[in-house]
Amino acid sequence: MHDLDEHREAREPVSLAKESAAPEAAEPGTAAAQSGQAPVWRRGGRAVRGAVTHERTRTAARASVRHSMYVIGGTRIVARRAWDGRTAARYERMMRTAEAAGQHEAAAEWEERGRQFRAARHQRRMELLTSAPRIAKSAAIGAGATVAGLFVLGGVLAIANEDIAQVLAPPLAVIEVIRIIVLVASVVWGPLVVATPWMALAALWGVGRKAEAAPAWVLPAAQRSSDGEPVTPSIVVQALRNLGVPALRKAIGEMGDGGAGMLGPITIAGCGVEVDVTLPSGVSTDEVQSRRRKLAENLARHEHEVFITIPEAARTVRLWIADSGALDEPIGPSPLAIDTTARGDYKGGRAPWGQDLRGDAALISLFQRHLLITGLSNQGKTASLRALALWLALDASVEFRIGDLKGVGDWKPFEGIATTLIEGPTDEHVAQVVDMLEEGVAEMERRIMAPASSTFRPLILLVDEAQVAFMCPAAGEDKRPYGGTKATSRYFQAARKIHNQGRAVDVVLWQGTQDPTDQNLPKLVREGAHIRASLVLGTESQARMALGDKAVDGGAAPHKLRQGLDKGTVVVAGDGVKLAPGQSSVTIRTHYINDDEAEAIAQRAKALRDGVTTLHAVEAGEERDHLADIASVVGDAPRVLTQDVLKRLADVSSTYGKWSFIHLKAALEGTGAEPYKSDGRMVIGRDRLSRALANRPEDGSASTHG
Numbered sequence: 001m002h003d004l005d006e007h008r009e010a011r012e013p014v015s016l017a018k019e020s021a022a023p024e025a026a027e028p029g030t031a032a033a034q035s036g037q038a039p040v041w042r043r044g045g046r047a048v049r050g051a052v053t054h055e056r057t058r059t060a061a062r063a064s065v066r067h068s069m070y071v072i073g074g075t076r077i078v079a080r081r082a083w084d085g086r087t088a089a090r091y092e093r094m095m096r097t098a099e100a101a102g103q104h105e106a107a108a109e110w111e112e113r114g115r116q117f118r119a120a121r122h123q124r125r126m127e128l129l130t131s132a133p134r135i136a137k138s139a140a141i142g143a144g145a146t147v148a149g150l151f152v153l154g155g156v157l158a159i160a161n162e163d164i165a166q167v168l169a170p171p172l173a174v175i176e177v178i179r180i181i182v183l184v185a186s187v188v189w190g191p192l193v194v195a196t197p198w199m200a201l202a203a204l205w206g207v208g209r210k211a212e213a214a215p216a217w218v219l220p221a222a223q224r225s226s227d228g229e230p231v232t233p234s235i236v237v238q239a240l241r242n243l244g245v246p247a248l249r250k251a252i253g254e255m256g257d258g259g260a261g262m263l264g265p266i267t268i269a270g271c272g273v274e275v276d277v278t279l280p281s282g283v284s285t286d287e288v289q290s291r292r293r294k295l296a297e298n299l300a301r302h303e304h305e306v307f308i309t310i311p312e313a314a315r316t317v318r319l320w321i322a323d324s325g326a327l328d329e330p331i332g333p334s335p336l337a338i339d340t341t342a343r344g345d346y347k348g349g350r351a352p353w354g355q356d357l358r359g360d361a362a363l364i365s366l367f368q369r370h371l372l373i374t375g376l377s378n379q380g381k382t383a384s385l386r387a388l389a390l391w392l393a394l395d396a397s398v399e400f401r402i403g404d405l406k407g408v409g410d411w412k413p414f415e416g417i418a419t420t421l422i423e424g425p426t427d428e429h430v431a432q433v434v435d436m437l438e439e440g441v442a443e444m445e446r447r448i449m450a451p452a453s454s455t456f457r458p459l460i461l462l463v464d465e466a467q468v469a470f471m472c473p474a475a476g477e478d479k480r481p482y483g484g485t486k487a488t489s490r491y492f493q494a495a496r497k498i499h500n501q502g503r504a505v506d507v508v509l510w511q512g513t514q515d516p517t518d519q520n521l522p523k524l525v526r527e528g529a530h531i532r533a534s535l536v537l538g539t540e541s542q543a544r545m546a547l548g549d550k551a552v553d554g555g556a557a558p559h560k561l562r563q564g565l566d567k568g569t570v571v572v573a574g575d576g577v578k579l580a581p582g583q584s585s586v587t588i589r590t591h592y593i594n595d596d597e598a599e600a601i602a603q604r605a606k607a608l609r610d611g612v613t614t615l616h617a618v619e620a621g622e623e624r625d626h627l628a629d630i631a632s633v634v635g636d637a638p639r640v641l642t643q644d645v646l647k648r649l650a651d652v653s654s655t656y657g658k659w660s661f662i663h664l665k666a667a668l669e670g671t672g673a674e675p676y677k678s679d680g681r682m683v684i685g686r687d688r689l690s691r692a693l694a695n696r697p698e699d700g701s702a703s704t705h706g
């Protein structure tokens, strides 16, 4: 009870404070209190805020700022014109523009014109000095002559009318006219004095309005929203001028041609236009690049609709400006999904991955290239990686070994195509993927040791969600960790070895990974990939990890893609894709191949291959007695072709699935049962095998690790 009282006391001041602040609101039983209305001061504040932020108020405020800015802008323009007219500034400016554009002849011509202008001005001034007495004299003579003339006219009139008084008539008439003029002027003078400043203001306002010399944000809505307006040179120059780079603004202001000379031709490029802008000296390309959003808004586009890249030419930025909304239109289906005769071609072909921003087909060569694709979760990483794998699966010579460390069935279509398919996110799955990769390393090493003329089946080792492997804390029996980036880390080391040596013997590693960090995607592994692709990422530093500094410095900006909206849009750096000269990356909107289409394509790929058995774990460590196995497949036949022996061995155990003649020869080396030529073809003889088996030591040392 006591506690309760204390509570009540403690609460009271609060309610009192409320009451004193809002007496009518707290009056129990009043309508306001019942309806839970806020105190007066708050409602008042809200009302004021409402009034201030009301659209009508804002429109009125914008209008007043706009019209004031027209006057200021107009004054600036008129003053500049006057200054230009009186001085050699114009010639100087044109000369500098020509110089900046490297047009030295034009610069020299403007210099000459400037010199002529100055010479003429000097001459005029000198003449003015000497002409003052001359003008006074001629004025006096002129006045005297006029008066005399008037009197002569009066004399003529007097004689004609025989009236002497007429002599004064013309001078008096002139005096009368002057009097009337003075009278009119004295009447008009007052209002004229009052009206002149206003007329001048109106004139300046008119000049400013015509030139729209006011910031974009104060323009009326109709003028502000230039959605869908074609991109013209003046729009681009205006957008650059208002970019917030003082040096650029000043330079454009000084250019005689209003800045048009900075622009190359505006060409149609896919669903947008492209234009190269040569920046004036003192403005660096990254000053423009870092203001992408502002530039886009100045061009009445969204940020993702403007791409700024750095072409080869010095001090130049290449702008690609999408037609409004065009990037939100879906691109068509993948050619793989509609063309049932499409084939992959590892060596000479290019996978139809999607479209670049210009709308051209984006084709990518996968020949002897390690690949890395990164991106935030659920943005189309697996789908785009799978699209490439599906194309390559249509080349029957390519072998796939796939580790899917997400394991929700994205890679199911590869059942019957891939020789290994490990699906699942657990440490156990990581261990199997590591085995798969290490088996790949062993295969690579075998190939490297093989005679120079040997040819190999391309082997794609594909690990989706590779970050799971890098982050795996588990260690094997030998205490070596599967994950991590230490020298003992098995996944890391296997990936590195393949990166270093796999390419030349067609053992390539494709990895898909989320959100790169130094921990889940070590630098060495990032940089070992020849093709680096990235879907939307969170930050620029991630973009740098994904694509490398060079690509990001050159304008690659996966971090500027829109999460959720730009699903399937990849920024690709490295080789494999055709890049415009000087370009370090290309943005590709990939064709989306959904699960059903993937299944259909996979079926076609399976039809091209004769019966691949997909293993779901690497049978590492299986001990096989090679000599005994070979003897068993040779059976009773006196001689069997080595090719047939290999085929039969593959049926005995998957260990032999990857064997080639080299392995067979190595296994029989020194046993006396080595392959030999019979009727021009390599065979293995039954009797020699039996002898080798009979002669080998009892401890079975001939058996080797499978």
Ligand SMILES: Nc1ncnc2c1ncn2[C@@H]1O[C@H](COP(=O)(O)OP(=O)(O)OP(=O)(O)O)[C@@H](O)[C@H]1O
Pocket (backbone or CB within 6 Å): 375, 376, 377, 378, 379, 380, 381, 382, 383, 384, 406, 514, 567, 568, 569, 589, 590, 591, 592, 593
């Ligand atoms: N090219 C594309 N165009 C349009 N939508 C796409 C495209 N690629 C993927 N999507 C959409 O994005 C969804 C996620 O794709 P996907 O599973 O490939 O993402 P992910 O990045 O691999 O995801 P996570 O790594 O988080 O599993 C798909 O279900 C599909 O709806």
